[in-house]
Amino acid sequence: MRDLGTLELVRESLVAVVNEMRANVIHSSYSSIIYEGHDFSCALVTADGRLVAQSLDDSPIHIFAVPYSTAEVVKAFGDDIHDGDIFLHNDPYTGGTHLNDVLMLYPVFNGDTLALFVATRCHWGDVGGMTPGSLSGRAKEIYQEGLRITPTRICERGKMNDAYLTLLFDNMRVTHERKGDFNTMLGTSRKAAEHLERLFSRFGGNALMNSVEELIGRSAAVMRERIAALPDGIYHGEGYIEGDGNSPEPLVGRLKLTVDGDRLIADFTGSSPQTGGPTNVGPAMAFNGVGSIVKSFLDPHTPVNQGSFLPIEVINPVGSFLNARLPAPCGGMVECRALICGLVVAALGQAAPDKLVGDLKGGGNHVYISGPQPDRDDIYLCYEYPAGGTGGCRGVDGNHAARAFPEGDFNSVQSAEVIEAHCPLRVEYYGLRDGSCGDGAFRGGLGMRREIKVLSDTASLSVLSDKNVIPPFGVAGGGSGAPNRFTVIRDGTVIEPSPMPGKVAGFEMQAGDVVRMESSGGGGYGDPLERDPSRVAEDVQHGYIAAADAETRYGVRLDDELRVDAEATEAERATLRADRIEITVEVANRDAWDGPRRLIAIAPPLAADLAVGPGDIVEIISLGGASLRGWVKIDPSAPGGAITLGPEGVAALAVNAGETVRFARLKAAVA
């Protein structure tokens, strides 16, 4: 009993160090991305790079990559790590996320032995590169995304390498903010190290480190138990990045997830090769996405440490966009990680169907607005990453414009009053994007609409976002959310700032232009015609969906007082059900592909019934898992009233030959 108490006290004390770090970073930082956006995370890792503690606000996106970075630092410096050393790292190819996320590692010693690293990963507003803010949808190589910091000792035994820092800061925009944020990380690390030293003396250094090992072991044991409770088998997930920003060619992600006793093996073999646009990630992110969803589905409550991930193996061949190398740009890290999370949701959801959840907004939605500061020899940089609706799951609707469950609890937009006080911008609208939810018995949440007016003479807009064409998927019969959309309003006219939706690099704006951000809705769960009509009525009363949508999307008829007309609803739903086209699945030896695109061959009469044409993007709605997306191929030799899928398609949909599925058209073919 007493030992368990000590263990808990050690664990909570270490989490307390991280909580204190978070508070210090927020309260002493210089860029709004950090103090308003909270785009940073803190953690403690062991000397060999295993995660010890994070807080419940820190983002797994940042943190689950820290062990990779730490391992690289340890590999590079080995025994040559001393008290007073400090390391910096952001290189995606050696475990970083994207270049803006700069990691500081601060070693802490137990006597003479390196015991822990204090880790702070902050998103720096700019790290150089071709566009203000560094991230853009149209980078062609990583050099355009800023400075790459491979494992580097920036302070040796207390002596700062000023030349290196000067080189960094001189090549980053809004230099004083970068210096300020660097100081913030440094001060935060120092305070955390002091705090840890107090804990070492309190518990005894060796005893504390033994407790750390014990805690990691316990987390591993819990996770093994949870995996062992799943049915053994091989589960498939399949999904897309809709384009790398430079071409409309999609990238396909494929996952084969094996549950084998108390082990999980996530194999991404067969995913598209790395690409010349920003939608690539280095080696840390596949593990990151898998770990986040597995933790969420199987063991959400045990405090986070490396133990939870020990039973997981990731196979991820080098050279795919999910494990890219030089010179692939990696700015679209969050987009790729979201895809990975979606693949795991789809595959693991088949093994644990009660956990299935509709897809999320699908990425970072990075938006940078920058321009000259009036009356100052400086630029402003407003960075937001608007959250979308979250997915519905069994028994629960998704949330509107909220951080999703595998993400840290950050603000994704800033206070309008803060933006207006610091930048020549005016926020003109901030609210829910009505009707944008993925329909379902438990619908997804609504995305947001946000409009920001440019007051400076000129300004530049960069956006990096996915799921602007292929929207977040629904599950178990639920519909897709509305896709993300980023436009500029000039003189009342909507302008597309890029030929590639959601991927914008330095679009030039003028005073009076309004940037309109519309984030996606979450995917729905279950058949919308099964949704409790009173919940549909409530959604209409709140204005989340229009009364007309209640009828066409949910088959719910309301009276003038917006109350459910039960009889008319029943009739309407019967009609909608009768109008549905059920398509029989036939199974072939192999799936049909056109490069990355899954082809769905449809005979002309069925295509006419479904109102789809060649090249249209469609989804096959799965009743047991995530919807499967593909491109229509009109094929006179295809069977009438049926479609043919190969083994992967059948596995991803979890259907058997002869069962029926339904279709939804997502996007007409691009002319």
Add this chain to the structure above:
Amino acid sequence: MTAGTYLIGIDVGGTFTDVLAYDRVSGHILQAKVPSFPGEQWRGVLDALAALGIGGATVSAFVHGTTIATNALLERKGAKTGLVTTEGFRDVLEIGKTRRLTGGLFDAAWVRPRPIVERELRLEVPERVTADGSVLQTVAQGDLERVVDVLRDAGIEAVAVCFLNSYRNDDNEAAAVEALRALLPGVPVSQSTALVPERGEFERTSTCVLNAYLTPVMAGYLDTLTAALSERGVSADVNIMGSNGGAMTIETAAQRVAGTFLSGPVGGVTGVCHVVAELDIEDCITFDMGGTSTDVALIHGREPRMSHDNQIDAYPLQMPQLDIHTIGAGGGSIVHVQPDGTLEIGPQSAGAAPGPACYGRGGAEPTISDANLLLGRLPTDRALSGGLILDRGRADAAFQAVASMLGVDDVVALADSALRIAVAKMAGAVREVSVHRGFDPRDFVLVGFGGAGPMHAFLVADELAIPNVVIPRFPGHLSALGQMLADMRCDFVSAWGGRLSSLTVAALNAEIETLTGRATAVLTADGIPAELHRHTVNLDMRYVGQSFTLPIPWSDRHADWTPLRAAFDARHAETFGYEDQTNDAEIVNIRLVSIGTVEKPEIGMADAADGDPVLERRQVWFGDWIECPVYRRDAMPPGFAVKGPAIVEEAGGTSVVPPLWRCEVAADGALVCLRDD
């Protein structure tokens, strides 16, 4: 203060209402404890006064701690409220800045709590103030009339008004408030900047909405209470404890309900401040365990920690308040079996009615108090103060029912397990205010009070390896004591400032003088003469480019900025690990705390009743049945020592002293305890 005889503090808790009265003539303390009436807190207040047996006209000062606002919020029983806000921003209240705010990491089924005002009652009007305070567009009367039509049709009972950038210039907001008050007579209208004149539309809107939502509830309660009191001849002013640890008039309380969420719990913290000052203790953690909930707070250097950016339930609350953490577990918390077959405590409570099973008032479910009874920690053969005789048979039967659900037969072991779970929850709350805020609980003295605090404080201390515990005299009435002795307090903030290089000390002092003038007027109107006012000024400071600030004390003796700048640099380095001498520093806000000191009698609480301090010896469970002495506290003079295991009984509290603990009665009557290891 009227010229009556008694100073009175009344604390209405979830289970009991405690009253403490100090007789200014005789120097005696009177106390009483009566059941609370959920939903009708005023009845407990009247019953408590009646139980004291003193006449209304003899009351000279009356301070009241009430949980009315908190209860109404948690039960969502506030008024039907509308929000009027700037066009384009009605959803700010619902989505904030997209944070979850209530956990949810790794939880796909997390659901955001509903906003206090639903979307159809969040109404927009065209108007705009820019970030520099200039008015782009004024509010049109016609738009307000349109809004009022909707609000009136919906039958709203309160309105909140929050406009964008009103922290810089609230002309539009104030004009709208005035117009709405005229158009909606009898409906309280809350104005955001009157509560929070600070930047951040989400936090300001949220605070304003909370205030509006609870105003009718609080106003109704105060009306009922004052009418009932005056019927009983009480003509003394009634003051209400504020969340900031000071008292305020009922007029203020009715307008600033958002400043009363901690009205109940702060009394205990201020009470502890008095107790530890007598004992020369600098750092302590308050452990206030009642029947329904437990409140803990950390006092560092004799100052309770304050917090400005708060959250109540799921909602941001930007009011200065003591940093108190509350959990829904107390002596009356019900012990039950969860669907997965594990034992759980609360959050349901048996309250005062029906009360724990052992009260014999119809409660059939086992509670923490029943567990304590089965473990020998409460007497069964003598009446408690208040005349209640506890019924062991009923406690046993209640636990038997749970035991049979679990398929076990050892009721004592089950009661012990239930108590351990409760103690683990309490320890978690103590960690929350200490470990989670960067403090080690072992460096603090745990002060146990409230009806159930003395019974559990030692166990919590054992769990956390805290070696020092203090049980104040009258532990069941410490909150009432804190209220009785509370000073009047008002907090002012002014968004005044700029870079130090561009400001003058004279200008700052002039602004402070203006603020002080306002505070003086308020306190004087509250009946406190000017010579008893104390003003403290803190300046919110940061380096240019930062957003958050540190509070730095300001003294009007400073002739230039040098000492201020040095104090800020030092505080920054101390807090954040670095200072930035090359950067200019700036002042963002002036914060004024104004205290109107009230009479604080020297209350002698040490007792020395005649008679044998040992009441009896009985078997008490400490992992095994051990025979322990049971002491009566009112017969324990200063210097009297007790060695655990032992029980110390007094009116309103029973201290359970486990093995290894040594206690001694201090000069002021407090039980000062140390663990021998």
